[in-house]
Amino acid sequence: MTLPLRFIIDGYLIDMSRSEVTGKAGSIKVEPKVLQVLLLLAQNAQQVVSHQQIMEQVWQGSEVVPNALQRCIARLRKVLDDDAKSPRIIATHPKIGYRLMVDVQWQQEQPKQRAVINNPRELKGRWKWLALVVLIMTLGLFFAVFTTSLELKIKSIKTITHTDSFESEVSYSPNGQYIVFNRQTQSCYSHIWAKNLKTGIESRLSEQAGFYRDTRFTFDGRSIIFTQQKNCDQKAREFEPQSANCWQINSLDFAASLSSPQPAAVRYQCQNQSISRPIALPNHQYAFLQTEHGNSGLIHYNALNQQSDILFAPSALSIYSYDYSPVQSQYAVIGFNPDSEHVLSILNEQGRVLQQHIVTLQKTILPLAQFEIRYSNEGDALLAVNDGTLYHLNLNGELSEYKPLLQNIISVDKHPKNAQVIAITGYKDTDIANVPIYTEHNTPIQSGINQSVQPYKSFARTKSAEKSAKFxxxxxxxxxxxxxxxxxxxxxxxxxxxxxxxxxxxxxxxxxxxxxxxxxxxxxxxxxxxxxxxxxxxxxxxxxxxxxxxxxxxxxxxxxxxxxxxxxxxxxxxxxxxxxxxxxxxxxxxxxxxxxxxxxxxxxxxxxxxxxxxxxxxxxxxxxxxxxxxxxxxxxxxxxxxxxxxxxxxxxxxxxxxxxxxxxxxxxxxxxxxxxxQHMLLEQVIEVNQDIIELELSYDH
CATH class of the missing domain: 2.120.10.30 (TolB, C-terminal domain)
Incomplete structure (x- = not known):
């Protein structure tokens, strides 16, 4: 049996036919010999492959430069973001060889069908048999489809943005031609951007910078709505504001903003209560989550008479995420019950509960990790992100994960017409510094977000997140x-x-x-x-x-x-x-x-x-x-x-x-x-990295 030329390890897609490795940062061309070494390790995953075996099978007796194998391993570690000192993918066994530490998912190639020309007389004599075979195959396929569960797969990954800024809150336009997102370079310096997925042209839509969140198209595609957090000094350079005196909902005319950046129109005036995830409904209506003193509720707002009503705020649920389906004219709301179980509620437009189910968690899911949810195009299921992983969530609370598992997914939006999903992915590297309280340091610090900085000297420095230090x-x-x-x-x-x-x-x-x-x-x-x-x-x-x-x-x-x-x-x-x-x-x-x-x-x-x-x-x-x-x-x-x-x-x-x-x-x-x-401990942001990727999903049985 010939092994396929495409396989996945640790979220990276290796395509031997193209000498290409695709990960969350995009695709990288890699020398064929280097990938042949990785292929050999993959064929013997979890087993040590000796230096001699690698040299014999990859170089096959040809003369090589000194340390050729070591250079290949170093190149692989760089491409796969692996660390030789604390490896997670390739282990070194000194004086023996190397071992692939992770499992391999092989992608079988679709066999090419041969063109067969049959004699018409022979075909005429066999048509009954062919009809019977087709009937049997159809019935078999029917039973196979409806008696086996879907295997959800992430088929490919495409990098959409990879900038020194901080991208967030991405969504498709209703026709799938554009995406719109928030791009932040400093604390109070966000702008709303759009990108044409066909031409790759980016356009800044907002005229005035601010602290923006929850960027999203209206369902007709004519406008962009988003939240603005006030009390945000334009000169501030922290990662995020510490406090705010009010939140409001703004909108931008999409067509006009594509021509030149436009000032935002206020749709919901500043309020003291925290609001999030606004959705524009028909006839100048809006829905959003409102939080006050830890209590959350789904709110309906009529912009014509400026009246707000509580749509859904049961005392026995702590709501944290929701979405609306214009196809089904219904809401999906998820929150915790008093037993800290995730409860999925499906509501009609008036807020009446149509169905309610406890989400069946898998063993790998942390009990209190929250789900970010978005409806599918048909409104019959949800895409859900939990702790960096993408899931398919049925309206009855059944949960299935997409494989291979990608880490650090933050939010997603479904393409309106095909199997693509647009997603925000990223990480935050924080460290701790032990600093004298009264000593001044005047070292200048750059103010961008997607950069590596070290305001004060960190102790126990790693690229992981460190926090909550206490003397x-x-x-x-x-x-x-x-x-x-x-x-x-x-x-x-x-x-x-x-x-x-x-x-x-x-x-x-x-x-x-x-x-x-x-x-x-x-x-x-x-x-x-x-x-x-x-x-x-x-x-x-x-x-x-x-x-x-x-x-x-x-x-x-x-x-x-x-x-x-x-x-x-x-x-x-x-x-x-x-x-x-x-x-x-x-x-x-x-x-x-x-x-x-x-x-x-x-x-x-x-x-x-x-x-x-x-x-x-x-x-x-x-x-x-x-x-x-x-x-x-x-x-x-x-x-x-x-x-x-x-x-x-x-x-x-x-x-x-x-x-x-x-x-x-x-x-x-x-x-x-x-x-x-005389000392204090400070948590400091070393690097914040969030970018946009596009995933192609497949549903196999």
Whole structure:
């Protein structure tokens, strides 16, 4: 049997006939000998292939330059984005050979059909037999189709953009000729762009830069609608604004904007509540998600009379994504129920529930990872993205994944006429810096997004995401979360080297960590479970009444605060470490907490900070308007907070009153993680990379 000339490894398509490798960054021509080495390793996947065997089969006794094989392996690693020090694709066995560490998916070529000329007399004598054969084959095909499940495949990948900017929110025009997307180069410097997929010509549509999201065509293709987040200083250079005073819906005339950039028309005036995913309905109607204090609802807005109505906001669901099908005239809404299960609701145009199902999750899906959904052209199914993977979601909640599995898919939109899907793909590389609080650094930093920068010197530098660094109380360790081993794990930094402390199950996801007040334990939530880890790596797990999101703080010695998504809000729970009892607290929408012996401070998603006295009763929380909850640390009864308006690190007292401005922080390093003595830990963005790709899907049985 001859092996096919096309195969897939780790998301890369290798085409031997074209000497070409296609990945998320596009297609690359590779020398034939180099690919012959890869083919031989693929034929013996998971097995060591000796140096001698490779030389004999690839070079077949011909003279070669010194280190020819080593150069081929180095070239393959570069093309496949593999690291020789910590390989994930090609392993080196010193003085022996090499081994392909991943599985191979072979793509069989379609056999060419031979043209056969039959004698008419013979054909006439066999027509009955031919008819019978056709009937049998038809019945066989019928039963094969309807008794076997679809195998969903990503057939090809095509790079659409690969720029130094940050692309997001892409969608097709109704005729499939154009795509429209948001392109961001700085924090408050977004523009709406269109690209003609046939000619490749790009056109900037928006006249005024701003902070834009949710770019999408109207269903008739005449206009583009998008959200604009206000309170966005054009001179700001951070990755994203820290706060906003209102959100609005804008639109652009598509034909006019193609000729020259146009000013946006406001369709929905600025509101204090966060809004997202606006969809233009017929007759100047709009739908969008609105979030306030952690509660989300699907809203219907009539632009003619400027009236808003709640379309769907059940108290037992925490809605996070939705879409609308003009073909079926219905909505698909997905959210969490009180048991943290994903519930898919299908609604008519008036918001009445037509059907409702719990999504059947596969074992590889993280329980609290959210789905981004888009209707298919016919409105009978959904495309869903979860944790970087593309899925087919039936309206009855059945889920199937597309293979080969691609990583880092963020959002998708279905082509209106064929099997193409336009997608945003990318990653974010963050690091941690240990910086003196009062020392000024004047090194200039470029302000673009899709670039590698290092505002301050990082410790334990990798190309993976590092976050949530915390100083150990009463000692010198720093704990942080890193995905350098393939999953989110807890790591320790002793000032010289990093050591992995935890060893959780595959696909673990951790939002943040907290030290115990005595510095002997670390608390995290991994895949919905609260875990305590001692400094020897011993782990104790606690089952809560609900699936948990993250640890929110350690209150004194005896109580841990955690958050959970349930009942249409981010609920706050307390674990009494003496009785091991979980108790819900009467506060909703909590993202982070800070506490003293008598007061609990907490933040919402928009960064607003509030406080209540302990124990919590029916008192109304007090807003601490000067504090930014997205970059805030409480240390020695002082708040250290980054002010997005002045761009300064400032110190405040427990009343939220400014004590002094300390120093400006560099762009991409504004997020304060911890403070201890004269030092602070900063999360900094090293590289952000999001681009547009087009996938061709196939459905095989």
């Amino acid at each position: 150990q109380p009463f000692s010198d360790l720093i704990a942080f979360i890193s995905e350098r081993s393939g999953n989110d794990e807890v790591w320790l930094w002793d000032g010289a080297q990093a050591t992995q402390l935890s060893d959780f199950a595959n696909n673990s996801r951790i939002e943040q960590l907290t030290w115990s007040p005595d510095g002997k334990q670390i608390a995290v939530v991994s895949n919905g479970l609260l875990k305590l880890i001692d400094l020897d790596g011993n782990t104790q797990s606690f089952n809560a009444p609900v699936l948990l999101e993250k640890v929110a703080g350690w209150h004194q010695n005896s109580s841990l605060l955690v958050t959970a998504t349930a009942a249409n809000a981010r609920a706050l729970w307390a674990l009494d470490l003496k009785t091991l009892q979980f108790t819900p607290l009467p506060i909703e929408g909590v993202i982070n907490t800070w506490s003293t012996s008598h007061t609990l401070y907490f933040s919402h998603l928009n960064g607003k900070v509030f406080r209540v006295s302990l124990p919590i009763d029916s008192q109304a929380p007090e807003h601490m308007s000067a504090l930014n909850g997205k970059s805030l640390v409480l240390s020695q009864n002082k708040f250290y907070s980054y002010d997005p308006t002045s761009r300064y690190l400032s110190m405040y007292n427990l009343e939220g009153e400014l004590i002094k401005q300390i120093r400006p922080l560099k762009p991409f390093a504004w997020k304060l993680s911890d403070v201890k003595g």
